[in-house]
Amino acid sequence: MRLFVPLTITFVAGIIMILQFFVPATQSMGESLQEWYMIVASFAIFIGAANLLQVHAHRIRFKGRNWKYSPVTIVGFTAMVLTGLIFGIEKGTPFNFLFLEMVAPMSATMFSLLAFFVASAAFRAFRASNWRATLLLISAFVVMLGRVPIGAMIWDRIPLISEWIMQVPNLAGQRAVMIGAAMGMVATSLRMIFGIERSYLGGAD
Amino acid sequence: MATFTEKLGNIDRRIIFTVIALSVVIPLAMRFNLPIPITPGPSTDMFDVVEALPAGSMVLLSFDYDPSTMPELQPMAFALTQHLMRKDIKIVSMALWPMGVSLGNEVLTSVSDSLGREEYVDWVNLGYKTGGGVLIVRMGSNIKSVFPEDYDGNSVDDMPIMDHVNKLGDFDMIISLSAGDPGVPAWIMMAGDRYDIPIGGGCTAVSAPQFYPYLGTGQLIGLLGGLKGAADYETLVRIGMENPPPGTAIPGMAAQSVAHLVIMLFIILGNISYLAEKKKKGGVK
Amino acid sequence: MRRILFVLPLLVFTGVIFAQSGGIASGDDGDCFIQSLTAEDAPNDAGGGIDLTWTVSAHVTEPDSIVLERLDEDGVWSSIGTILPVDGSRTDEELSNGQEYTYRLVSFYGGIPGALSVEAGAVPKKQWIHTGRIGMLILLTIISLVIFYFIEQGKRGKDLYIRRIAGLTAVEDAVGRATEMGRPVLYIPGIMDMDDIQTIASMVILGRVAMKTAEYGSSLLVPTCRAVVMSVAQETVKESYLQMGRPDAYQKGNINYITDDQFGYAAGVDGIMIREKPAAIFMLGTFYAESLILAETGRSVGAIQIAGTAMPSQIPFFIAACDYTLIGEELFAASAYLSKEPKLLGSLRGQDVAKLFFMIVIVIGVLAATIGEAWGPAARVSDFLKTITSVG
């Protein structure tokens, strides 16, 4: 019984979202529901913030491993929140400065680590160990060649072959994955909406 | 005692990292330059569709990325904006990502200044609103209620460019430069499929393969994938142009090509050592 | 063969396609630049919209501009927009449902109004069914019923087979190895929120993995990118430990929120990997570019890695850097495989039937289209299949 109300909410919300897709007259209901859901989900950020502060405070208090770095996290967090609350977030505010000059370059740097990782992963993983791995290696290699001018210099057909691999076998593979995964998502969504799957509410079956 | 091929196969990944770093830094510092060959494909499709739009058409340009993907998407934004503005096509821009607004504004103002176009007449930046797909659906029925004001807080009712657009269906084309979610798929699902508007996309090279199915179905009419797509477009826009403005995609392509070759070289080396080892082990048996 | 029986009605039922047309008012006028004006209720909306379309004459002098006018309640024509003098269409929005609206176009020559077009009127209505999506509605309903049917079969104790999924047979070994080495197990549930179906699937698998770590007594770390996911993960893991009779071993503090930021999260999790040196790493859920940053770092600390995602663009990186990868739908099959719960196995069989249906549609459609290039009736079959699968 303790799950009756939550399961009803899931059911009603799910059905409204499906309905608004097929019944134009209910679209506005669907739109409001989505707005509500965005608001509710946004409140969760406060739980996250509380947890982050708690973990690091705990680490400092009990001198956990690397506790000396925890104040850095707390200071960084506080700096963003305070500047944002006090000065606002528009262009030219301290919040914006901190974001553009510190958070954004760090994001870009983490992202660019991929250039290195993609190289080491390719070096290790692309070995012609059996015929299927060889096929994977060849298709990767041809597409890679097709993406640089030197590919066309070796043989002018290489960019075309690479484009063909992208448009034919790649398209087929991607489609199979997409259709299969869509079925998995439809079935999982159905189980959630109809309360067959309820583990997200705390494992109670 | 490990043999050379064995050592080569198990090379410390930090050596790979160093070589990659050098292969990017050196060409950039020395300013290498390589020509870009153009082959028909999603980039040229995109160019052809834009090229076929008559002057005065309305295009919605959405900046759905942030600084982390700037190296790939910003050059596209420049090339596309130049093409659109040169052809006297009106641009209404917006962003599904909060940081996309200022990145987009940078592009629009600089291209508009260089070509003498007028804000609010030839282009406008509506700014960012949260909501992703939901926002697009709402724009489908009324844009002015979603964006009553533009990025600078001016009322859109007073803008000549907004006279002819009330909803998404009034656009001749929508282009999303997208780094992830929400982005191209949201535009396809919530605008293209629903209101039958041609959708063009620009994306990071990594997400390009997953958009190929949409190209096949025509849900997406053209696609610029990564720096290569940007360099293609930049090259196409420059064809027949006197004194083309300096591009940003083409110089980066040289460094990229070198690093790319280095990675391919590593794959070849890895396979040589692997096959040599296998042969040796096979001999012992 | 039972399955074929389910597919047949699917094929038959999908035959219902509707077409609807709205009220039209138009006319011809020899002197007017505007040849015709049509007004009709905008289709497939919640009401309040009227679609207007018009054509222009090639023989009459082109005006400088044309103005669209609407008749007010008090009988006055007022402009609702200036339009370029070409063929066109426009939708008038935010009207009241059930009220009739009348429109006309006025051609302006040098600022002076010229001939008027014919008038056209329509009544905006809200629609109760999206005509472009009826085929889809029928298909979705039938597929849903099939899935429910098999779930019911499963619950009734029908023996349902599931094939081996390589990555999942390794779960036990991975957790066991972590215990032997005295190192933790790291579980990464992707970077999306609880509204994402892959995250939900991941939480179900987390419950199963937690049972194993409870059984083996190794510690389980779950850093999350979303606060809601953190709290759901805490409940799920607690429940699993309770079920295994080890509530004492449950450590809430090991399930933490890091940050909502994609790369901030990647930096934080990389830090955890290199400092805690987990022996087993699970990466199941929705991943974007951070997939390879995590997988390569995990690999460098020597962990057994089991990954799974339905994001087509990230699967190749997991395949390259992880020991086992669940591809696409396998992620959704994982919970059924690990728990062998009848209702989940049943649902999986329902999915299989749906896929079989799509395969048959594709094969018949392709054959019919191919033959149809030479023989008309076959083309009608493929056109029909294309219509029922079209997205409106």
Place this chain on the structure above:
Amino acid sequence: MNWTIFGIWLGALLSLSLYSFLYKDNPFYKFAEHLFVGMSAGYWVIYTIKNVLIPNWWENLLPAEGGMQPIWLIPGILGIFMVLRIVPKLASLSRMSLSLIVGTGAGLTMTAMFQTNALAQVNGTIVALGQGGGWFNWVSNIIMVTGVVCGLVYFFFSKAHTGIVGRTANVGITILMVAFGASFGYTVMARISLLIGQTQFLLFEWLPTMGIHL
């Protein structure tokens, strides 16, 4: 103090600290990582308040023109229930909020996925094999259609992959592997371009602040 140069230095030093992780874990990385986690978490808190909670909730609840719209109390209350997860005694209230999120997400995903990733893809696969003309297009179309069908067979879970099903599934997984290889190869360049962006920043913005012009 010149804020632009200060900003460039901040960005450059933090970038280099993060890159140092490629060599091995070290105090610079630890510092940057902890700072990054804290600052980005703070950024999202402010972002959520300013871009979602205020415009989409608060301003709807208490519009500028006055009066309160009580309907907007509901999402507010559910939102507060969500936060109450922190209080163990009241934690069960958050189930309602969670249900709203999960239900809406499930309903939305189900229709969108079915439309875009299932039906549209099936629709796109129905082509005449001779479409485009010439033997080359025949071969391409046959490979494409076979690939999709066999790929789907690979995802069959209720049949053992033996016999004819096994052979078809094998063709399927082979096509998938070719697709993944292509997808990987296609991506390599993109990943390098990210590094190019950061390198350009270090070479052409940061180095010049020290008087080094390349």
